[in-house]
Amino acid sequence: MVAASFHSPPPPTHRPPPFEMGFLHLFIVNKSGGLILHRPLGPTAPKISTNEWLRIGSTFHSLHAIAAEATPVKLPGNKNSAGADDGIEQIEGRGIILKCLQTRTGIKFVLTAEPGTPGIDAVLREIYVLYSDCALKDPFYELEMPIRCELFTNAVDSLIDQVVNGGVMMR
Amino acid sequence: RVTPLSRIQHRGGAGGTYLAQQRQLNYPHFFFSTVSHLPQKTPGSTRLELQLVVTPRQFSLAVKMTVHAIHIFDRKGKTLFTKRYTTTKQQLMQDAEQVSEQRKLIFGMLFSLRELVGSLTPEGESPALHSVKTGAGTLHCYETISGLRIALYTNNNPVMNTLPGGARAAGGEINSKTSFQTALKHIYSEIWVECVVRSPLYRPEDIQVDPPEGRVKFPGRFDIKCTNFELKLDEYLKSMPWFL
Numbered sequence: 001m002v003a004a005s006f007h008s009p010p011p012p013t014h015r016p017p018p019f020e021m022g023f024l025h026l027f028i029v030n031k032s033g034g035l036i037l038h039r040p041l042g043p044t045a046p047k048i049s050t051n052e053w054l055r056i057g058s059t060f061h062s063l064h065a066i067a068a069e070a071t072p073v074k075l076p077g078n079k080n081s082a083g084a085d086d087g088i089e090q091i092e093g094r095g096i097i098l099k100c101l102q103t104r105t106g107i108k109f110v111l112t113a114e115p116g117t118p119g120i121d122a123v124l125r126e127i128y129v130l131y132s133d134c135a136l137k138d139p140f141y142e143l144e145m146p147i148r149c150e151l152f153t154n155a156v157d158s159l160i161d162q163v164v165n166g167g168v169m170m171r
Numbered sequence: 172r173v174t175p176l177s178r179i180q181h182r183g184g185a186g187g188t189y190l191a192q193q194r195q196l197n198y199p200h201f202f203f204s205t206v207s208h209l210p211q212k213t214p215g216s217t218r219l220e221l222q223l224v225v226t227p228r229q230f231s232l233a234v235k236m237t238v239h240a241i242h243i244f245d246r247k248g249k250t251l252f253t254k255r256y257t258t259t260k261q262q263l264m265q266d267a268e269q270v271s272e273q274r275k276l277i278f279g280m281l282f283s284l285r286e287l288v289g290s291l292t293p294e295g296e297s298p299a300l301h302s303v304k305t306g307a308g309t310l311h312c313y314e315t316i317s318g319l320r321i322a323l324y325t326n327n328n329p330v331m332n333t334l335p336g337g338a339r340a341a342g343g344e345i346n347s348k349t350s351f352q353t354a355l356k357h358i359y360s361e362i363w364v365e366c367v368v369r370s371p372l373y374r375p376e377d378i379q380v381d382p383p384e385g386r387v388k389f390p391g392r393f394d395i396k397c398t399n400f401e402l403k404l405d406e407y408l409k410s411m412p413w414f415l
Contacts, residue, residue, distance in 0.1 A: 024291065044293045046291070048290065056287060060287060063287065066279075067303060067305050067310070068306075070277045071308045071324060073257065073308055080306035086305055086306040086307055087306075088304070089305055089306060090303075091284065091300070091303050093301055094298065094301065096288060114293070
């Protein structure tokens, strides 16, 4: 007779996520199209020189608006549900997902990540909250200028760290 | 203020709770909630815990997508084929000049976006643009090695893919995306190549694009209308579960 012993299920452990999960870059474009922040968020992010970042920022700014112009059916008033100007919200390519959040003031927060990364929208909104908490409330920060607030960049780093490493529990 | 795809409620107070529900119908069985019940370490940072809940798919929604338009461009940017499936009042008022300007805009946008995505993609992946989503609609794109681009405009209604059983977790997400890629690939390989390229009248340098008003037929030019490409394309698109 085989004595089968059933143990109670082991407590949930932090297993590494089963899919490729990695944030690549964060960049923020001001309302005139100039880049005010760019930051790599993970080890797999490609290295991009500062000049190329500036080019990417302004290219994205124009394409964001052009995409809204080029669609056959436009939203009323060209404003999306959040009250901001319509434009690119998401781009998918092979091996990359790019999400953009445009605020009513015209600032675009753009996050790139590997496909399969969950919660990109939530992280993007959280970064917007961090921006308004750390950068906008900094008395020395000038609007539309490059962000040089250590508090903001540290907060972004720790947010990404929590999301990637500490926070995912599988049930 | 509720946005269609994500809803974040902040129940205030110190160490408040963020509830971020991402109800994308592409993978409805993902549920993310962030809970910060642990003491906060540094000001300006929230402790996030993401819970991944996988529930069995018990329902299927029959939300229809709408296909707005399809464009096919060659590698130089010339429009080879274009068709509108929904016309709005503003489009009827556009004349041929504006329409062709808009198409050039689309081609330029696809070209630049591909460069942009290429510079942002990590190493080890050959860059390709699959789709571009705006608030008004989504543009799905498929590019062949010869430079032919097929662009399909749809609206944003998420589609429940009709794949049986095993589309779970990350698989469901990937399948719903690649179903557009496979559809566009099918349009290229089974319909374009079969009807147009293999037509005995086909001349790649001399394709007659949609002529403006007052059809001027240049003798000797290859006209796509003389093949049954459009017929087959319409048949195929209408047979898709997500067509209008």
